[in-house]
Amino acid sequence: MENKIFNFFIKICFIRLVNMTKYKVSVIMGIYNCETTLKESIESLLSQTYQNFNVIICDDGSTDNSYFIAKEYHDKYPEKFILLRNSSNMGLYGIFMC
Secondary structure, X not given: OHHHHHHHHHHHHHHHHHHOOOOOEEEEEEEOOOHHHHHXXXXXXXXXXXXXXXXXXXXXXXXXXXXXXXXHHHXXXXXXXXXXXXXXXXXXHHHHOO
């Protein structure tokens, strides 16, 4: 498990390095079957007065429309959103697999 966690942080560090010159903050959002609240959560992020951030969303194998809602935002704001997806639900451990 330690190796999986290490790999996750390496992946996040790489994403941060790629975006370092543009964004000061990266918000990591793990999602799973949250279609009823996801839009509200993302809109809340987008309405913040501080805008120098990007959002890394990891879908943990949702079976509802959560991934597709996140994809809408990724497609609309490709510079602001990074979308990752697990093929199946892995629970809390799953976010380290994205």
